[in-house]
Every structure is written in C-alpha cells, then in structure tokens.
Amino acid sequence: MPRDPLRYVPHVLVASVGYVVFAYAALPDLLTARLGIGLSEFGLLMSAPLAAFVVVQRPASRWVGEHTSTRVLFAGGVAHVALAFTLDLSTSFPVVLALRGLWGFAGGLLLSVGATHISRLADGTSGTRQQGVYGGLLTFGGMLGFLFAPTLVERFGWLALHAPGAVVAIPGLAVCAHSLSDARTAPTGTVAAGGVVLHPVVLLAATCYVAVIGSYVTLSTFVTAYFDDLGVLASLNAIVLGAATTGRFVGGETAWRFALSDRRLVATSTGAAAVGFGALAVTGNATALVVLPFVVMLAVSIPFGAVYNxxxxxxxxxxxxxxxxxxxxxxxxxxLPPITGTIREATGSYAGAFLVLGTLNAVAAAATYYTMVRQI
Incomplete structure (x- = not known):
C-alpha cells in the first residue's frame, strides 16, 4: 500500500517551525552584540513568539473546528514561510521583537493544528507514536538551527539565518495544496469549549505540558550560554537538542511497542526530570554539571507525545x-526564559532556575500519579 503523504505534512512543517524558533538560541553572544541587549532581553526573543503561541490558540481551535486541518495548515504554513524570511531584515531590537511575535502567530497555529491533524489520522498508541515523532521533529529542526545557523551567518550574513528553515516547509505546503478538502482531516465532533477546557484529563495534560515545554524551552534557550559559563567549547548545545529529539521519538515508540499507557509514561518521565533538575541545582561536580542537562532534556522529552495524545x-x-x-x-x-535570564544575571548561576523547573516536573508527576490512583 502506498504511503499517504498527507500524514507527513505536520512533521515537515513542525521541523521548519523548530528551526525558526531556536535559530536565535545558537548565537547568544553575536545576537546580544548585534542588537545591543542583555540576557534578559535575549530571553524575550524567545518569549515573544511563545506569547503569540498562546494568543493564537483560541482562533486556532475555532478554525480547525470549522475546516479541515489540512486547509488550516496550508494557510498557517504560507504565513510562516513569508514571515520567517522577514525576521533578519532589521537590527533594531524592538522591531526584531515585534517580528518574532508576529511570526509566533503562524508558528503557534501550525503547532497545535499539526497535532490535531495527526489525531484525526491516527489514534491509540499509534497516535502517541506519531505525536512523539511530531515532537521529535520539532526539536530536530531546532537542532539543525543550532548546528548550521552560526556557519550560515558567518559565510552568508544575517539574511541566511532563518531562510533555510523556512524553505523546509515548502514540500509540506505543496502536499496540502492538493488535499485541502480531504474528508479524513475534517472535524470529528462538536463539544462546548467550556466543557473541553475544564475536562479533568485536559487539565492534567495542560499541567504536564507546563513542565514538559517549559523545561524544554528554557534549556534550549540557555544551553549555549550555560556551557559557555562552564568553559565547554564543544558543540554540546546541538547534542542536547538531539537528546530532546531522541527522547520524543523513544517515548512514542515505547508507548506503541509495549502498549504503555500515556499516564504511566508521563508520571515516570516527569518524576525522573524532577530529580535531575534538583541534582543540577545542588551539585558542584564538574562532570555532573555537563552530563545532567542531557539527562533532564531526555526525561522531559519522553512524555511529549503521550501528553498530546x-x-x-x-x-x-x-x-x-x-x-x-x-x-x-x-x-x-x-x-521562564526571561525569569531564567534574570536569575542568572542576579545570582551568577542557573541553580535557582533549575529548582523552578524541578518543582514543575514534580507537580506534573504527582498530578498524573494521583489520577492513575483515583482512576480519573
């Protein structure tokens, strides 16, 4: 049976989004110098698109409830590509911040609608598997940004920073253009929005996602600066993003192959992450300070697909x-990124931020375990 290209559209688009989100995080020193900003403002360059991610979710849920997810992905993908090409046109921090926020509306739309698209084409442990791959390709795109952005900027200038990531999305848009009315990606049901938002399982998933995505974004934003502080010159930042990609792939594959429940996977992984962040906050061992970021990134990445499913x-x-x-x-x-930057500048250490992330993961693990025990 021939493979269905429509199943791969969200994966292609989310890899492109991942590149654009995290390309800046590969160049903290160059960017702060170019824009004349400090680490707190640098953190805002990550927060601006993520704020737009939040705001766009309400219209995104309405649009995907009225149209095929393919159609919404196509519209959002076109906007994403167009805006990504504009991000490197200015050296003014306010302008760049505004452009990052504007792009975030398209990126956030693609993120949630892509996950919805997957849920309409796969369910059960197969759905968890595909959501894990989906999340893994988001971080894979970010890893490509970490690997290639410095070289691209050095050789071709700033206008080459985001353009390669935007180009990645084009094959996915081509597939969408030929499948805009595919009935398989049409809405499957209608439930009052209030009932969905207050549903206990949705609230649990949201609590867990706070820990998972908050940890991932904070680590991704500051991992380059963190290793610079330790005097580590190797390109470990890209490897940390590789750990995130591996974790999301492994989490989805594990759930699928061993019929592991989503809640058990979430509770175990976030619990391990809580322990790892606590160790990062208190240890003074040089080897542990280098190794533990890989461990916690893996732990917070494993449950990504399970949370979505x-x-x-x-x-x-x-x-x-x-x-x-x-x-x-x-x-x-x-x-979390500006808070982390502020903590680092005020204390000279990331320990306080690690304690915050550890607490969030502990809450997620405890909440998930509670619902398992109470069979909610």
Missing part, C-alpha cells in the same frame, strides 16, 4: 483540547 483522546473536540494544552503550556514557556 492524552489531550486529543479526552473528548471529541480534539482541536480545542490540544489548543488548550498548547496555550497553557506556553504561558509558562513565555515566562
């Missing part, structure tokens, strides 16, 4: 459920 299967309105989870999670992701 948990939300998607909670109600018939999978688009609204996933948009709710993405919105709530990204509220934390908006706040």
């Amino acid at each position: 948990l939300a998607a299967e909670a109600t018939d309105a999978e688009g609204t459920a996933l948009a709710t989870v993405v919105a709530v999670g990204n509220v934390a992701a908006v706040a």
